[in-house]
Amino acid sequence: MNKMIDYRSQLDKVDQQLLETLAQRLEINREIRRYKADQQLPVVDASREQELLQNRKQYAEQIGVDPELTEELFKQILAFVTK
Numbered sequence: 001m002n003k004m005i006d007y008r009s010q011l012d013k014v015d016q017q018l019l020e021t022l023a024q025r026l027e028i029n030r031e032i033r034r035y036k037a038d039q040q041l042p043v044v045d046a047s048r049e050q051e052l053l054q055n056r057k058q059y060a061e062q063i064g065v066d067p068e069l070t071e072e073l074f075k076q077i078l079a080f081v082t083k
């Protein structure tokens with residue numbers, strides 16, 4: 001049981017880091033949204049998104065993370081930040 005408490009405490013810490021990293025990304029997205037509005041640029045850049053998804057999947061594979069999970073995760077983030 002001590003082992004489970006230790007594992008869960010490790011997960012709590014990693015999840016906190018994940019959320020803090022997500023918060024950083026979303027803040028950059030907010031700045032880009034303001035910049036694009038000022039410059040009258042379109043919110044979505046489909047070719048950048050395709051390139052990003054390929055890069056993230058490739059890097060995920062390199063470090064042993066499932067590429068499909070990675071694709072799903074980034075598609076969700078991209079849909080959220082461009083809606």
Ligand SMILES: C=C(O[C@@H]1C=C(C(=O)O)C=C[C@H]1O)C(=O)O
Binds near residue numbers: 044
């Ligand atoms: C941030 C941008 O705007 C949108 C959001 C993206 C992102 O969050 O990575 C990528 C492409 C765009 O659809 C950008 O053009 O770089």
